[in-house]
Amino acid sequence: MTKQNYNSRILSTLVLILLFLSFSSFAQQAKYVFYFIGDGMGVAHVAAAEAYLKATDDKNGDGLSFTRFPVSGLATTYAANRFITGSAAAGTALATGQKTSVNTIGMDSAKVKPLETIAERAKIEGFKVGIISSVSIDHATPACFYAHQPNRGMYYEISLELSKSNFDFFGGGSFKYPDGKDGQISAFDIARENGYRITQTKKDFANLKKGDGKVLATGSVIESSGALRYAIDQTDEDIPLEDFVAKAIELLDSKKGFFIMCEEGKIDWAAHENDGATAVKNVISLSKSVDAAIDFYKKHPNETLIIVTADHETGGFALGSALTKYDSDFSLLKSQKISAQSFSALADSLFLMRRNQNLGFAMQLVEDYFGLGGISGISLSNYEKKMLEDAYFVSTSKLELGHDEEYVLYGGCHPLTAAATHILNNKAGLSWTSWSHTAISVPVFAIGAGSELFDGYYDNTDIPKKIAKAMQIIINN
Amino acid sequence: MTKQNYNSRILSTLVLILLFLSFSSFAQQAKYVFYFIGDGMGVAHVAAAEAYLKATDDKNGDGLSFTRFPVSGLATTYAANRFITGSAAAGTALATGQKTSVNTIGMDSAKVKPLETIAERAKIEGFKVGIISSVSIDHATPACFYAHQPNRGMYYEISLELSKSNFDFFGGGSFKYPDGKDGQISAFDIARENGYRITQTKKDFANLKKGDGKVLATGSVIESSGALRYAIDQTDEDIPLEDFVAKAIELLDSKKGFFIMCEEGKIDWAAHENDGATAVKNVISLSKSVDAAIDFYKKHPNETLIIVTADHETGGFALGSALTKYDSDFSLLKSQKISAQSFSALADSLFLMRRNQNLGFAMQLVEDYFGLGGISGISLSNYEKKMLEDAYFVSTSKLELGHDEEYVLYGGCHPLTAAATHILNNKAGLSWTSWSHTAISVPVFAIGAGSELFDGYYDNTDIPKKIAKAMQIIINN
Numbered sequence: 001m002t003k004q005n006y007n008s009r010i011l012s013t014l015v016l017i018l019l020f021l022s023f024s025s026f027a028q029q030a031k032y033v034f035y036f037i038g039d040g041m042g043v044a045h046v047a048a049a050e051a052y053l054k055a056t057d058d059k060n061g062d063g064l065s066f067t068r069f070p071v072s073g074l075a076t077t078y079a080a081n082r083f084i085t086g087s088a089a090a091g092t093a094l095a096t097g098q099k100t101s102v103n104t105i106g107m108d109s110a111k112v113k114p115l116e117t118i119a120e121r122a123k124i125e126g127f128k129v130g131i132i133s134s135v136s137i138d139h140a141t142p143a144c145f146y147a148h149q150p151n152r153g154m155y156y157e158i159s160l161e162l163s164k165s166n167f168d169f170f171g172g173g174s175f176k177y178p179d180g181k182d183g184q185i186s187a188f189d190i191a192r193e194n195g196y197r198i199t200q201t202k203k204d205f206a207n208l209k210k211g212d213g214k215v216l217a218t219g220s221v222i223e224s225s226g227a228l229r230y231a232i233d234q235t236d237e238d239i240p241l242e243d244f245v246a247k248a249i250e251l252l253d254s255k256k257g258f259f260i261m262c263e264e265g266k267i268d269w270a271a272h273e274n275d276g277a278t279a280v281k282n283v284i285s286l287s288k289s290v291d292a293a294i295d296f297y298k299k300h301p302n303e304t305l306i307i308v309t310a311d312h313e314t315g316g317f318a319l320g321s322a323l324t325k326y327d328s329d330f331s332l333l334k335s336q337k338i339s340a341q342s343f344s345a346l347a348d349s350l351f352l353m354r355r356n357q358n359l360g361f362a363m364q365l366v367e368d369y370f371g372l373g374g375i376s377g378i379s380l381s382n383y384e385k386k387m388l389e390d391a392y393f394v395s396t397s398k399l400e401l402g403h404d405e406e407y408v409l410y411g412g413c414h415p416l417t418a419a420a421t422h423i424l425n426n427k428a429g430l431s432w433t434s435w436s437h438t439a440i441s442v443p444v445f446a447i448g449a450g451s452e453l454f455d456g457y458y459d460n461t462d463i464p465k466k467i468a469k470a471m472q473i474i475i476n477n
Numbered sequence: 478m479t480k481q482n483y484n485s486r487i488l489s490t491l492v493l494i495l496l497f498l499s500f501s502s503f504a505q506q507a508k509y510v511f512y513f514i515g516d517g518m519g520v521a522h523v524a525a526a527e528a529y530l531k532a533t534d535d536k537n538g539d540g541l542s543f544t545r546f547p548v549s550g551l552a553t554t555y556a557a558n559r560f561i562t563g564s565a566a567a568g569t570a571l572a573t574g575q576k577t578s579v580n581t582i583g584m585d586s587a588k589v590k591p592l593e594t595i596a597e598r599a600k601i602e603g604f605k606v607g608i609i610s611s612v613s614i615d616h617a618t619p620a621c622f623y624a625h626q627p628n629r630g631m632y633y634e635i636s637l638e639l640s641k642s643n644f645d646f647f648g649g650g651s652f653k654y655p656d657g658k659d660g661q662i663s664a665f666d667i668a669r670e671n672g673y674r675i676t677q678t679k680k681d682f683a684n685l686k687k688g689d690g691k692v693l694a695t696g697s698v699i700e701s702s703g704a705l706r707y708a709i710d711q712t713d714e715d716i717p718l719e720d721f722v723a724k725a726i727e728l729l730d731s732k733k734g735f736f737i738m739c740e741e742g743k744i745d746w747a748a749h750e751n752d753g754a755t756a757v758k759n760v761i762s763l764s765k766s767v768d769a770a771i772d773f774y775k776k777h778p779n780e781t782l783i784i785v786t787a788d789h790e791t792g793g794f795a796l797g798s799a800l801t802k803y804d805s806d807f808s809l810l811k812s813q814k815i816s817a818q819s820f821s822a823l824a825d826s827l828f829l830m831r832r833n834q835n836l837g838f839a840m841q842l843v844e845d846y847f848g849l850g851g852i853s854g855i856s857l858s859n860y861e862k863k864m865l866e867d868a869y870f871v872s873t874s875k876l877e878l879g880h881d882e883e884y885v886l887y888g889g890c891h892p893l894t895a896a897a898t899h900i901l902n903n904k905a906g907l908s909w910t911s912w913s914h915t916a917i918s919v920p921v922f923a924i925g926a927g928s929e930l931f932d933g934y935y936d937n938t939d940i941p942k943k944i945a946k947a948m949q950i951i952i953n954n
Contacts, residue, residue: 043520043551044917050553051560051916067934072551074520074920076527083528084796084803084906102803316795316908319561320915322885326561326579328916383881404860408799429561429916431793433908438797439528439805440521443551445934455932457544457922 030305030449030470031257033122034245034293036066037094038286039087039141040268040279042313043443048276048330048430049283051319055330064287065294066308066445071452073444075460077312080109084439087268088152090311091144093460095119095261097468098477105140105158106148114148116476118464122259123167125473130169130248130258134241134285135265136176136226137218138162138187141311145261156180159187163194166214168258169251171244173265174200174218176226191216205239210251217247230266230339231285232278241285245292253296257303259471262289271314273413274432275340276425277333279317297448305449305470309463310442316433321426323383328429332378335371340421343369344414362392362416370420372427384423391419411435507782507926507947508734510599511722511770513543514571515763516564516618517745517756519790520920525753525807525907526760528796532807541764542771543785543922548929550921552937554789557586561916564745565629567788568621570937572596572738574945575954582617582635583625591625593953595941599736600644602950605729607646609721611762612742613653613703614695615639615664618788622738633657636664640671643691645729648721650742651677651695653703668693682716687728694724707743707816708762709755718762722769730773734780736948739766748791750890751909752817753902754810756794774925782926782947786940787919793910798903800860805906809855812848817898820846821891839869839893847897849904861900868896888912 038045050063079089079102086102093099096115100108106115123129133142138158143149147161155177162170178187188198195214199205202220219228221238229238245262252258264286270279290308297304319328338346347365354361366388367374373385380388393399394406395415410418412435425431444463446454450470454463468475515522527540556566556579563579570576573592577585583592600606610619615635620626624638632654639647655664665675672691676682679697696705698715706715722739729735741763747756767785774781796805815823824842831838843865844851850862857865870876871883872892887895889912902908921940923931927947931940945952 047553047917070933072549072932072934074549076524082803083805083807086803313795313797316793316797316910318790318793318795318910318915319917320790320793320911320913322888322911322913323881325911325913326559326563328560330560381881383879402860404800404858411799431910433793433795433910434797434799434802436797436799436802438795439906440524440796455549456547457549 028302028449029472030467031303032296032300032305033259033467033471034290034304034306035259035261035467036286036290036293036306036308037141037261037263038267038283038308038310039135039263039265040271040312040314040437041264041283041286041310041442042317042438042440044313044317044319045267045271045279045283046443048317048319049280049287051328052280052330052333053284056334064283065290066287066306069306069308069445069447069451071446071454073446073454074441074457075309075444075463076441076458077460078439084437085312086437087140087311088144090460091141094309094311094463095144096477097461097464097475099461103152104150105143105152107150111150117145118468118475119145119167119259119261121468121473121475122471126256127471128169128252128254128256128258129167130171130252130260131167132170132241132244132248132260132262133172133265134228134263134282135269136173137170137216138175138226139173139265141263141265142261156184156187160190163187163191163196166194169215169217169248171215171217171248172219172241173227174222202237202239205243205247208247208251212251215251217244227266230270230278230341231281232336232339233342240288242288242292245289249292249296264289268314269341270339271317271432272411272435273340273421274315274411274418274425274435275421276317276428276430277336278339280333301448303449305451305467306447307454307463307467308445311460312437313440313442314437315435316438318431318433319429321429321431323426324429330428332424332428335378336424337369340413340417343420344417347414347416359389359392363388366416366420370424372420372424378427380423387419387423388416391415505779505926506949507944508780509773509777509782510736510944510948511767511781511783512736512738512944513763513767513770513783513785514618514738514740515744515760515785515787516612516740516742517748517789517791517914518741518760518763518787518919519794519915519917521790521794521796522744522748522756522760523920524796525794526757526764528805529757529807529810530761533811541760542767543764546783546785546922546924546928548923548931550923550931551918551934552786552921552940553918553935554937555916561914562789563914564617564788565621567937568618571786571788571940572621573954574938574941574952576938580629581627582620582629584627588627594622595945595952596622596644596736596738598945598950598952599948603733604948605646605731605733605735606644607648607725607729607735607737608644609647609718609725609737609739610649610742611705611718611740611759612746613650614647614693615652615703616650616742618740618742619738633661633664637667640664640668640673643671646692646694646725648692648694648725649696649718650704651699679714679716682720682724685724685728689728692728694721704743707747707755707818708758709813709816710819717765719765719769722766726769726773741766745791746818747816748794748909749888749912750817750898751792751888751895751902751912752898753794753905753907754813755816757810778925780926782928782944783924784931784940784944785922788937789914790917790919791914792912793915795908795910796906798906798908800903801906807905809901809905812855813901814846817890817894820897821894824891824893836866836869840865843893843897847901849897849900855904857900864896864900865893868892
């Protein structure tokens with residue numbers, strides 16, 4: 001070989017290496033995006049769910065899927081007009097990259113200008129779009145991705161915006177008020193008119209297949225609130241949240257890419273009732289939904305971005321309580337059989353059915369459903385027994401407390417439920433400071449294309465901007 | 478130019494570019510390492526301090542220095558034998574990369590085998606080493622970097638290990654029990670024998686200069702616990718924590734590099750008293766200490782690593798309370814004049830001096846020092862007034878509560894202080910679930926050489942291993 005030939009060879013090899021290095025340093029577009037939002041899920045909810053999984057046999061102690069992601073960040077959540085935010089203002093921040101006032105859906109804080117959402121922009125740019133929630137699909141968080149209303153309570157107006165959104169997939173909860181006021185056309189009918197195929201049973205859901213066009217798939221069991229049941233209350237009759245994610249992937253997977261937002265909305269609801277066992281099981285439900293996304297990511301690791309975050313923390317949740325000090329036993333949460341919400345409904349209906357309401361019967365219910373006290377349950381101290389007795393007497397109006405004291409003790413919940421929940425939570429090592437949201441920064445977990453953008457400490461409005469950057473699109477606000 | 482020459486030129490240019498690319502992808506050694514530990518500092522403590530800074534004029538609302546770092550992570554904290562850890566077990570994890578049992582200092586969980594610490598390894602590898610704490614320098618967290626004892630309470634033994642450590646700088650708090658039991662030689666004398674220059678005044682501290690050899694610099698005002706005073710209680714007489722960091726940098730800066738661990742230990746102490754205003758001001762004190770490190774980092778950005786983390790969370794702190802729901806006003810914390818600890822001591826001594834103890838006098842103290850009630854203070858609801866009155870009557874033994882109820886309400890604190898602190902915290906929008914540590918994951922903030930290692934969700938034992946990796950050393954455990 002001549003020297004010239006030799007040099008040329010080396011030269012071309014080097015050029016190839018350089019080209020490779022140059023390309024590999026360019027960010028790959030996030031073509032497939034999963035945006036998971038655990039409503040009300042603070043760092044404590046994540047840590048409690050991990051601790052519960054490690055303390056029990058569930059999932060062989062592997063922990064949550066998303067805490068193993070390589071990237072984590074923390075995001076501030078404040079609203080334009082209140083430091084402790086609400087789901088509408090936080091949802092708008094997470095969907096549009098703009099701060100707004102509490103209760104506002106996808107509009108500026110003066111409730112005048114509609115804001116473009118990342119989902120709308122993704123649709124315009126050719127991505128398929130799916131919106132999933134375990135609460136009603138017109139609830140604040142999902143609504144913020146397709147609707148623009150001055151108040152989150154305008155459910156009918158929001159459901160009409162959904163029907164006309166042209167998004168490719170809606171799944172999970174149903175409409176909260178599909179029929180609006182008297183004489184208005186059902187939002188379901190309007191969705192049908194706009195080309196949506198609607199499924200409401202497990203069978204129809206299972207039969208959904210690629211090419212079916214636009215889909216609105218509600219759960220097979222829907223509460224009066226429009227939501228799916230709590231994970232702890234679900235049976236084989238329910239379609240769990242992860243199945244909606246798997247179905248969205250099946251239907252939306254295409255060369256155009258997709259943007260799927262999935263909210264686990266009932267972590268927040270459970271936390272509003274200070275119901276640790278139920279909140280933890282809904283965090284695990286979120287983790288299973290993320291598993292479905294991870295399965296897809298493994299097939300397209302260079303083009304898939306998965307984000308898991310929260311809109312705000314709910315409850316001032318902590319893994320430690322004044323009563324238990326340094327002790328904890330998260331496996332005790334297993335002794336709670338149903339959600340606090342279901343227990344309240346059950347207790348009320350049983351008391352209505354029984355002629356002789358008495359303390360003994362109430363205590364028996366607490367033993368049966370929370371595993372507390374009695375012969376078979378976890379033993380109670382005199383202090384805890386008195387908490388339950390006081391709660392029973394308050395609920396039967398035999399004991400009256402001051403307004404503030406009663407609210408601090410029971411929030412808006414059934415007093416017996418609140419006392420039982422607090423006692424079981426405390427015994428496990430969990431406690432709460434509030435029945436409302438709090439303003440602690442929320443965690444962000446990320447993996448895949450563009451995930452490096454999500455490191456550090458930033459504001460919630462930065463999150464959709466970072467996602468848009470990874471998708472190589474720009475939200476027009 | 479001939480084609481051959483032309484090719485050769487391109488070739489050599491390409492080789493240079495390739496060499497540059499190869500070298501730039503190699504990690505630069507962290508030659509100067511700052512390891513800040515906020516004892517008891519959870520995500521909530523950080524968020525509360527940020528919120529306070531933004532709500533007041535302090536520091537022009539810039540927020541904390543370390544939340545602007547590009548990298549953040551979350552770390553689990555559990556001990557080998559308890560899920561809710563203590564400062565000794567957590568300090569050992571952060572210093573040695575190994576889990577141990579609660580109360581054990583730098584030894585394995587069976588309390589048999591001493592563990593090598595990252596500070597000891599750094600010293601062996603030629604780095605200068607500085608250890609700083611705002612609590613006594615023989616307290617659990619700093620001790621874990623130089624001592625190996627089966628129990629954190631063995632202060633004298635720990636202080637002897639310090640004296641013989643050969644580390645270059647110790648600063649902040651003093652020894653807790655320098656004189657041990659009767660007839661033992663003072664730890665100070667042993668330190669002197671081992672070549673330490675000891676300073677205990679502001680003047681001597683200011684005069685310390687490079688070349689002075691090994692230094693043990695205690696605060697100019699030291700509490701009976703051996704600690705510096707709380708930031709909220711400090712005056713011009715005190716040497717603030719950041720001055721110790723600045724002095725350590727001045728003395729240790731050398732071509733050999735350095736490893737400086739600085740603990741802000743009283744965030745934890747304030748949180749154990751559920752004293753939000755005091756905790757927040759000690760988080761700000763930590764932030765100022767980090768500022769000193771940032772100044773150094775700016776001069777050596779490619780060789781400096783700054784880590785800010787915590788050993789565990791204390792108090793189950795939340796930015797939201799049942800009473801205030803969605804409201805908050807962090808600027809109210811300004812009305813607290815002294816720490817809860819100082820208030821308890823003051824109230825006790827004033828009551829001892831006064832012949833006629835009465836409720837009115839107690840309420841006046843609460844007005845004077847917490848800005849609550851009376852003519853000038855923040856107005857109190859009947860519920861809050863009753864909380865204060867009950868606390869006064871419990872403290873004067875005129876009201877007796879059950880053991881559990883009294884502990885939940887007041888922990889181990891002066892009842893009047895605990896009630897006043899809780900009320901002011903609640904009004905600001907802050908609340909607590911525990912008087913002890915909790916098990917929520919703690920934040921990690923990082924900037925500089927090797928900082929990319931600190932992204933994600935991991936265990937506290939990973940932190941010193943990551944630091945060691947950045948320093949290109951290996952801890953031998």
